[in-house]
Amino acid sequence: MTIRLPRGRRAFTLIELLVVIAIIAILIGLLLPAVQKVREAAARIKCVNNLKQLGLAIHGYHDANGTLPHGSILDLTQQTPTIGQRQHSNWAIAVLPFVEQGALSAKIQAVTRNNCVGLPPDDYNDANASQGFVQQYLPLHVCPSDINANKILEPESKAGDDPAGRMFMTGSYRAVCGVGDVTNNKWWDTYDGATPAGNLKGPIHVQSRALGLKGETMLAIQDGTSNTFMVGEYTTATHERRATFWARAYTSYSMGSASGQARTLLGDYDKCVAVGGTGGDNPCKRSFGSQHTGVINFLAGDGSTKSIRTTIDAVTVFPALCTIAGGEVVAADY
């Protein structure tokens, strides 16, 4: 049964071949995860760099205007704004001139000078904006790990008098507007008869001249700028119409809150709703989260970036990092 080979030539046996294949397979098995990790690390670095750019822009805005940017602005034609109303501009639009997007900022101003008397010059009416800029792709607002990046979608909810079917470009970063009052459904991204208590306020929140809600200053960050987050990541693995939309002023689409619930740091809207908790799906809409492995990146008030674990103490530590003057003591090694 033995196969005779011509003299002087020796073929590989099956065993030898199998051993070589096995070694190659083991090597690939070892290397492939490493390559994947390096790719993810590169994505994370890009993602953090975007946050730093946004930090510089926010500091630039503060230098030029004396306050931090507005999260969004409530309709001034209404003396008693309620939830479900139109909201104008947002922090990402406000800082455009400081990220070398002066042209886009000028375009927004040119097309949206409207009935909102008394708003800052960067005003834009969320409800009136059929213009293309809400669908503008800005690499600055795209985290490479974000699976919803570069999608144009209709956000899940809208103001009562907003036309349906308006499409927005997704984004990856939300301003930190504070800690929500989950039981009473009060949030710093909108106004429903009241805001949460003052010590739950974050650095970049909703503003309204009628309500006396003004922009915060660096001095107002009494908890310390390195202990207060200004911007964080949010994307969701499910329910993409609940993702972040960088130019969307309405409620939570460009602002996030801490809710004291671990389910809101998953980066998965549907799972957050399924886990459940006080407030139902409202805390989930205002989440922070990422598609990185185990961490979410945040920009602190001093311009530094911090990666927090998704398993961070969401009840006490994370909310403390989202307020400007809550008076909490935060251990440095959270």
Added chain:
Amino acid sequence: MCLLAAAAGCGGSAANVSGVVTLDGKPLEGAAVTFAPQGDKDSVGSSYGKTDAQGRYTLKTVVGDKPGAAVGKHKVSISLTQSADPKNPESAAREVVPAKYNVKTELSCDVPSGGTDKADFDLKK
């Protein structure tokens, strides 16, 4: 086997936890039970469960859906929300369980390393 599981679970160990939730003596169905570990920053994070018709829940970790909860002290919150006004998507979901059991929780639980199936909570309105 237990040692192996503990060694493999990088970031703290977990133990199986289940129990029964009652409100004024009656089983509470559909409630969200959350265990948030206190102090240990290397833990597996919070765990959650939903109660069935008998009020029984079994915990899984929020991150990763692995069975059990971190060993050690936890703050426990129990919440049951009723559907909000369907006409207004931004309306609040109504909380059935008093705030002292969720937002301002007074409940705590010490999870032993061997786990427990008697993490029962008898709530009073």
